Amino acid sequence: MLLVLEQCLNGLQLGLLLFLVAAGLTLIFGIMDMVNLAHGSLYMIGAYFAATFVAWTGDFVLGAALAFGATLLVGMLLEVIAIRPLYGRDHLDHVLGTFGLVLFFNELVRIVWGPAGLRVPLPDWLNTSVQLLPGLSYPTYRIAIIVTALAVALLLYILVMRTRLGMLIRAGASNREMAGALGVNIKLLYTLVFGLGAALAGLAGLMQAPILTVQIGMGENVLILAFVIIIIGGIGSIRGAFVAAIMVGLIDTIGRAFLPDILRLVMTSRGAATVAPALSSMMIYLVMAIVLVVRPQGLFPVASK
């Protein structure tokens, strides 16, 4: 029972990280109608910034905060320089343009940081595990990720639903021309939204950095999962991204944790050990396929475009 609980925490943590990436992606896709394949690169940039700033300041939290700010800036700059010329063009042009950015960022990172990858050491107070229940201890750092991501999700909700800026974002999403005609500075709004999306991806990357090594192309796996999430959740819907991300995180983790044991009931132990990881990584896509058949607009579709 405790193992199930622990695996649920693992799933929740994975889901929340994916939510941060997917939230930015869905904002940019839903509001700006922009397919951004370079979103994974911003995740990677966040992680590399974290590695640099943590080593530079010697303090994990301060370094992470600097990395968050730096990714926000990179995102806004990127929007002004490279993304703006792509608005109003075909989705295929977006895909080609932003795929070019993926290659550009990978090469840039290789030139600046080298090919070997970096490690972000955790401070001692995060590098332990705490006892949640008798017999259930859990890594402190993963708890920190869960708490941070939940806080960010809450802030994002307040920002979008309760503030004037959020109102403008929602207005821009539902009718871009009308919002522009009413005097909203759509250009500036887009730069802010893109920067916000970039910063969220960067936050996910920098939080993941101490768990994984920081390496070139680390954002590409995450990007695919993020696309799956926004399709399940409904494009443009932050609430949908939240629910879908946690769903995906739980399905992936629970599948990996318990499928081998379930399969062992019907096949040999070795066979089960081989089939289970393949099957559990398929389950997410299975869910996506079912959602696409039953509810093509996603679980929480945005009302109108």
Place this chain on the structure above:
Amino acid sequence: MLLRTVFAGAAVLSVFAAMPAPAQQKSVKIGFVSTFSGPTAVIGNDMRNSFELALDHIGRKMGGLPVEVIYENDEQRPDVGRQKTEKLIQSDRVNFVVGYIWSNVLLASLKPVVDSQTFLISANAGPSQIAGELCSPFFFSTSWQNDQTPQAVGEYMNQKGVKSVYLIGPNYAAGKDMLTGVRATYKGKIVGEDLTQWPGQLDFSTELSKVRAAKPDAVFVFYPGAAGVQFLNQYAQSGLRGQIPLYTAFTIDSLSLPLQKDLALGVPGAQHWVNDLPNEANKKFVADFRAKHKAYPSFYGAQSYDAAMLVNSAVTAVKGNLDNKDGMRNEMRKANYASVRGPYRYGNNHFPIQNFYLQDVVKDKEGNLTLQTVATIVKDSQDQFHSRCPMKW
């Protein structure tokens, strides 16, 4: 008419293709397939650096012929590896294909090489299939069969009195071989095992939770390249480090150590070669490598260095007559060169029969972390699949 022209053209081409190569070539052409992009490019680079160093040591000539090397990047993908291998065979017409980090890439690439009667020297991957039923007179290994190293680890765990163990590795050809290897020699109880999706999965929280619940005496793990860094990181974060001892194969090496740092201290591993083995060839290799690249070579590099020397011994024995394939094979079967691991023999399947050592992480004189030999775990180990290989000599 058109059809006939096409057929005629094809016939002419096939005549050209069937024409034997000129008796005396002007150079020895070697194709080198490894990973030169992505997170595991550091391994490919280390192999290339060591191979180049070996060529420097022999004056870049073999049997009087200049050596030409064509490096190809397999991107760690079996399909790409096979495509690059076919290109080396068909359009570059190489005399030797060397390299291969990954067992799944090697398995995909084996057939085009041995079918064209070109020698393939694996400088790392040693899948059980090639040691057994797929063994070939045109295949040689300068590394090991995958199961050998984990078998040595299993032996060592017996010596340490480990009562139960949990096995974790990646779900591909080598990962399965590694876990089979431990199972072959380890006498205690295996309380659980996990094969994780490869190379996509880098977060091991699920598996580590299962380890904690299973409460084994020890954990055996195989994660080559950057994944080994991630595993040790997460092992420490989960609080298991210091509670459940870790035993490894190919997880801690001189390429991953600069990232693993202190997390690797006290984690034993088995290896057929360690940078401090006290033979002359090895001293020269390690000293010159360190002088040139300011870093310790890895076992991947040592195996690539040996691959160059093995090819050199073959070409020298036939005095540069590269058509004398039987002559070259007979020479390679003797392993008649100064290997950096010390002398070894070949089994009937062309895999080495060799010693395995216990390695440990220590600090060198300059304070850098490095690996050192602690003890010999097994002497003259031969892989368990050689009896399935029909080749006799």
